[in-house]
Amino acid sequence: MSGMTEVSSLTGRLLVATPALADPNFDRAVVLLLDHDEEGSLGVVLNRPTPVDVDDILEGWGDLAGEPGVVFQGGPVSLDSALGVGVVPGGALGEAAPLGWRRVHGAIGLVDLEAPPELLASALGSLRIFAGYAGWGPGQLEEELVDGAWYVVESEPGDVSCPSPERLWREVLRRQRSELAMVATYPDDPSLN
Template identity: 85%
Template sequence: MTEVSSLTGRLLVATPALADPHFARAVVLVLDHDGQGSLGVVLNRPTPVGVADILDDWADWTGEPGVVFQGGPVSPDSALGVAVVPGGAGPAGWRRVHGAIGLVDLEAPPGLLGAALGSLRIFAGYAGWGPGQLEDELADGAWYVVESEPGDVSSPAPGRLWRDVLRRQRGELAMIATYPDDPTLN
């Protein structure tokens, strides 16, 4: 595997062999990756909890489905806002992560930046790795690393995101999108 200096802004797509229930068939957007470790959010784990139930002020600014997503097993009582801002400079209260994707300051009044957001998702918790931990998992073959697209953050069908992301890859990865949920039933 070729060493990558930073995975920030890329997707980690769980291999079919990854059995950890937090990450089975997960698609993780890497928000930060450096020598101190890595942080990301799982894009395809919607919860039944509506955004209005916990962050009512932000509910009108989130896309469908208007629910909170389980961002990962770390700090599940905290909330992260990830938004796509089309165009050049983003509004105050939004910090660019990669391309048009960035983090929203959920303490800021939604009216100050909500209109500038192309899409917004709220995540409870996040996925985190200590220094070298993610690199070890990559070396063990737990994740495929692929390029993200702004639409991944706000996929209207998060349950299909794992297959959709793999399907748009070339070669062998596209074929893995057809891997059955339970290969023992084949």
């Protein structure tokens, strides 16, 4: 087996934690992959709201952040850094990307939080602010996929700004046209079965 296996990019896809995933950081996590190649992977956990208001750490961005207007914990890495993920409706259609926004996948992109918020206000359909991110080294995510730690499914722009993040794990699984829809009914505590 050669060391240079071709990595088909999962950028823009969702990683949905399987009930088998033991890492408490990712219990029932739904991760949006922002970058995935042979160098490794980077994503943000979409369903971990914190009690911190966006405006408390990023003045001016709070008005643009959807409900709940709090910072989300994007993952265990670099918790002191903020990352903005924004959906630009029509951004998928090949229109020029607005200043301060870089397409990741379709209408989903990264927001430059150094830019003035009003620059993006009219273009953004939704915005979510994340503290920290989830990262994997080269080949690490592929190993976890082989081990059955994650389901890989298509993302939808609404996943980024789901107003009830505590339901996202089930909602994403439920919309799958496969046996994954059944996993959505998995009890929070399997010992209750």
